[in-house]
Amino acid sequence: MSRTGNNPIALPEGVEFDFTDNLVTVKGKLGTLTQEMGGGITIQLEEGKIVVRRPSDSKTHRAQHGLYRSLINNMVIGVSKGYTKELELVGVGYRASNQGQKLDLALGFSHNIVIELAKEVKVETVSEKGKNPIIKLTSIDKQLVGQVAAKIRSMRKPEPYKGKGVKFVGEVLRRKAGKSA
Numbered sequence: 001m002s003r004t005g006n007n008p009i010a011l012p013e014g015v016e017f018d019f020t021d022n023l024v025t026v027k028g029k030l031g032t033l034t035q036e037m038g039g040g041i042t043i044q045l046e047e048g049k050i051v052v053r054r055p056s057d058s059k060t061h062r063a064q065h066g067l068y069r070s071l072i073n074n075m076v077i078g079v080s081k082g083y084t085k086e087l088e089l090v091g092v093g094y095r096a097s098n099q100g101q102k103l104d105l106a107l108g109f110s111h112n113i114v115i116e117l118a119k120e121v122k123v124e125t126v127s128e129k130g131k132n133p134i135i136k137l138t139s140i141d142k143q144l145v146g147q148v149a150a151k152i153r154s155m156r157k158p159e160p161y162k163g164k165g166v167k168f169v170g171e172v173l174r175r176k177a178g179k180s181a
Contacts, residue, residue: 005065008049009073012080017050019043024072028079031140035071039064043072050076078140085149087135091156091164096125096133103135107156107166115155121148134169 011017016027024035024043037043040055041064052069054061077083089096095106103123105113117123117137121144124136135152139145149168158165160176167173 003066005052005054005062005069007069008046008051009069009076011045011048011050011076015076015080017045017076019045024075026072026075026079028076028140030079030082033075033079033140035075037068041065041068043068074142078142082138082140083142083145085137085145086169087137087149087152088167088169089133089135089165090158090167094133094156094164094166095127096135097127098123098125103152105152105155105166108164113155115152117148118144120144 012028014029018025018027019037022037024037026033039060041061042053042055044051044053050072052065052072054065089105089107091108093106093108097104101117101119101121101123103115103117103125105115107113120139120141122138124138126134126136137145137149137152139148153166153168156165158167158171158173160174161178163173163175
């Protein structure tokens with residue numbers, strides 16, 4: 001029995017929901033998101049709450065039941081509040097700056113890395129004296145923000161000895177002991 005799929009999704013004020021022809025559309029104050037649903041899953045709006053139901057107890061329907069409920073919940077939260085990921089650059093000389101949607105990273109390589117971000121993702125860089133530079137990514141699409149953050153982190157993953165690299169703010173790194181003399 002799917003515990004996730006059976007939970008109804010509360011619809012906040014100012015958020016509109018529409019389900020026609022296997023296409024879910026959610027509109028809110030921050031924007032509009034659409035997602036195609038398949039597999040015979042039915043989605044209904046009952047008393048201000050979105051309810052996801054499956055036609056049978058087959059393995060594929062059970063799997064899709066929780067998946068589609070989570071996707072719709074992420075869409076509702078995205079258009080009402082939005083999602084933010086923060087990355088921290090740890091290392092001497094590591095810098096980040098942005099000009100519009102272009103993110104310029106100095107990560108200790110011979111050349112700077114320039115990344116062109118999708119227009120749906122807003123980027124902001126914060127550099128304070130004495131603190132590590134921080135990159136803030138904001139969007140209404142949870143999957144897109146996570147994918148962009150993972151791509152930036154993959155440019156220089158944190159190493160286990162000194163912790164240098166690009167890491168998520170609040171991420172706990174497993175550190176190794178160095179050479180013992």
